[in-house]
Amino acid sequence: MNRRLGVLISGRGSNLQALIDAVHEGRLNATIAVVISNRPDAAGLERARKAGIEALCIDHQGSTSRDEHDRAVGRELRARDVGLVCLAGYMRLVGAPLLEAFPNAILNIHPSLLPAFPGVDAQRQAIEHGAKVSGVTVPLVTAALDGGPIVIQRPVPVLDGDTPETLSARILLEEHRAYPEAVQAVLEGGWRIEGRRFVRSVSGASR
Ligand code: GRF
Secondary structure (H helix, E strand, O other): OOOEEEEEEOOOOHHHHHHHHHHHOOOOOOEEEEEEEOOOOOHHHHHHHHOOOOEEEOOHHHOOOHHHHHHHHHHHHHHOOOOEEEEOOOOOOOOHHHHHHOOOOEEOOEOOOOOOOOOOOHHHHHHHHOOOEEEEEEEEOOOOOOOOOEEEEEEEEOOOOOOHHHHHHHHHHHHHHHHHHHHHHHHHOOEEEEOOEEEEOOOOOOO
């Protein structure tokens, strides 16, 4: 698989930083070709520039429709020969133009064990539901919101005294480990989609 990554962000960019660090440390055999934010004030843009990575803002407010914004993002990704798109705190739904340009080649990271607690505020949802365990999911992105084939999941305990902030912080540590591993697994190939399932042919890989 083409090992050039495009990372889409909207804010802080700590998962982007985890990918940058994993590349630098040789745990992730990839090149981050470009980072694109839909918000000009995303702190992650600065993280990318500091690491010498091209960082662009394509402000969604400058587009007349979601499809037009998606097409603009897709053009920039293709112009840099990106093979795998990583959403990292990208607060936009990905529409048909991007999904069709990168079939089974867009990953997301979500702070719960899907299909529990999809959408926004997953950590608060877990606490309010009374879940004892939540965690991290890295799915492929499809038209179903947070419903694509699951590449990696990691559990994280929910403690009695947790607030959304303390649980988010504990989950985030696991996100930073899981995302580079999931990206590496996808880039290594040797997987297929069977129905809803992401299936790896390499033994011992299905964690
Ligand atoms: C993370 O919790 C991620 O799971 C969710 O949005 C947050 C982004 O954080 N999709 P960051 O911008 O990567 O620091």
